Every structure is written in C-alpha cells, then in structure tokens.
Amino acid sequence: MSRFVKRTLRKSAAGLCALMLGAFGCGGADAVEQGDVTPTEEQALVTRKVMPIGDSITQAAAGHASYRCPLWQKIRAGGYTADFVGSQTGGYSGANSCTVSGFDVNHEGHWGWRADQILASISGWATTYRPDIVLIHLGTNDLFQGNTIDSTLQEIGQIIDKLRAVNPSVKVFLAKVIQSTRSNTTLDAFNQRIPAFATSKSTTTSPVIVVDQWTGFNASTDTYDGVHPNATGEAKMAERWFQAIRSSL
Incomplete structure (x- = not known):
C-alpha cells in the first residue's frame, strides 16, 4: 500500500x-x-506501466498484429489494467493490424535490433516512461549476426541494470526466445543459459522471471517466414506472457 x-x-x-x-x-x-x-484493492488503485522490449518479433511488420495485440486483449478480458509504454507506436513500415478496441500501441520493439542497440537507448526510455514491468525478448538478431551467447547475455544484463537505475523495483520478464527455422541449435543453446542467468540477476525487489516462449512454439507453423510469428504464433506468445505477468498487474 x-x-x-x-x-x-x-x-x-x-x-x-x-x-x-x-x-x-x-x-x-x-x-x-x-x-x-x-x-x-491495491491493484485497482495502480495501473502498471508495461514496456515490451525487443526486436522485430516484438514490433511486428505492418499488417501483422504483434503478440502485443492478443496480450492486451487478454489483460482487458481478465479484468486487469495496464499501460503499455514506449517510444514506438506501430509496426515496421506501417501500422500493426490489431483491431482490438482500445489497443495500447506503445512499445520498444525495433526491427533488426540487437541487444547492444537496445542497451544504447534504454536509459532514455526508462527515464521517460518509467516502466514497472518489462517484457524482454532479445537475442535472436545477435546470434543470427554472429555475436556470442556470452556477449549477448552480458548486454541484456546491462539493460536490466540501467532499468533498475531508474526503477529499483522493476519486474523483468525475460523470454527464452521463440524457435526459428534458422540457427535453431544456437538459439536453443542461448535459451539453455537463460534460467541460470536470470537467477544471477534476480533480486528480492527486482525479480527476473523466465518466460519460456520456446517450448511449444513451432517455427514451421507458427511463423510466416521462419522467424516472425503469424497470428497463431502471436497468440501463443501472448498467452505465455499473460500467464507470467498477470499476478504482477
């Protein structure tokens, strides 16, 4: 209270x-x-600021809804409130196709970006929008472009540190990234490191909670190009995020 x-x-x-x-x-x-x-009663008094952070999988291309759309729908249907925050308001090269009434379009999904690029801007975003909850789905582009798992996790750790510098109580929901028809072995190796990494970064006041977006996701049927989720994939991602964050809203 x-x-x-x-x-x-x-x-x-x-x-x-x-x-x-x-x-x-x-x-x-x-x-x-x-x-x-x-x-x-306390939840009813406070609207949590939620910042979705990531690359094209978070942003989605024009004409695609993004996982943020069905996630927003689930939040509202569940009787919760949230304020999506961030500097971005649409998809890549145009608006997202979400038709859910009242959809909150703000986010920090950036097409093609790696963790180091997010790191370079996160302090400014955190200061401006002061999120209570962040959803991080990062690492895919890093590994596709030849960056190491160690360097990618180090940069994600620094992102968390900078978020905490603004809000020491921020709750971090960190994804095991979704499957892809490209470099699945490397992505799987990255995901295997996520739980121990999350434990090492978690604190009592600012927990880092793993959200398994990998298991049950099929890149052949849940994406439209082997990388980016189609409507089925977006719905799967939204469900995993919602089940993870609902008690924090």
Whole structure:
C-alpha cells in the first residue's frame, strides 16, 4: 500500500471521526490507520506501466498484429489494467493490424535490433516512461549476426541494470526466445543459459522471471517466414506472457 493511499485513508478517517466524535468516538479511525488494503484493492488503485522490449518479433511488420495485440486483449478480458509504454507506436513500415478496441500501441520493439542497440537507448526510455514491468525478448538478431551467447547475455544484463537505475523495483520478464527455422541449435543453446542467468540477476525487489516462449512454439507453423510469428504464433506468445505477468498487474 503506497504512502499516498495510506495518508488519504488516514485523512478521510480523521475527518469522519471529527464529525462523529460526540456520539461514537474515534475507534474506527485507528482501525483504518493500522489496517491495509487487500492485494485486489491495491491493484485497482495502480495501473502498471508495461514496456515490451525487443526486436522485430516484438514490433511486428505492418499488417501483422504483434503478440502485443492478443496480450492486451487478454489483460482487458481478465479484468486487469495496464499501460503499455514506449517510444514506438506501430509496426515496421506501417501500422500493426490489431483491431482490438482500445489497443495500447506503445512499445520498444525495433526491427533488426540487437541487444547492444537496445542497451544504447534504454536509459532514455526508462527515464521517460518509467516502466514497472518489462517484457524482454532479445537475442535472436545477435546470434543470427554472429555475436556470442556470452556477449549477448552480458548486454541484456546491462539493460536490466540501467532499468533498475531508474526503477529499483522493476519486474523483468525475460523470454527464452521463440524457435526459428534458422540457427535453431544456437538459439536453443542461448535459451539453455537463460534460467541460470536470470537467477544471477534476480533480486528480492527486482525479480527476473523466465518466460519460456520456446517450448511449444513451432517455427514451421507458427511463423510466416521462419522467424516472425503469424497470428497463431502471436497468440501463443501472448498467452505465455499473460500467464507470467498477470499476478504482477
């Protein structure tokens, strides 16, 4: 429960106490001051800022919805609230095709980008948008372009550090990247390193939670070009993200 909410409840209780003092006393005011709201009530008071971070798999091309569209739909259908944040508002070379009412278009998905390119800009984005939750799906382009697993994980770690410099309590949801018809062996080796890496970076106040986007994803049927998700693949990704983050919304 935030200090602001506590102060507001205390002031409200004090005002009610003053009106009722002669007849009833002020025992209720103490109960309000010492009590707390339930998790459900607290969630209703706060809209979490969610920043999807990644490459073309996060952004999606013009004419494709991106996983962000069905994820938004699941969040709203589940009775949750969220504010997607970021400097980007569309797909590559045009708008995403999401037709869900009220779809929040903001994100930090950048077509063709590697982790080092995200790292170069993350401090500015974090300062501007101050996310509470980040969804990171990174590493595919790094490995396609010959970067090592070690260097890619190091850069993702530095991204997390810079996010924490702005918000020490940011929750990081880190994906095992989806399958591809290209270099699956290398991607699998990268994903095998993710759980230990997440454990090494996780803290009590800023956990790093692994989201397995690899298992159950079929690049032959869930992408339109061997790399980028089609509608079926987007829906699978959205479901994995939603199940991971729902308790944090």
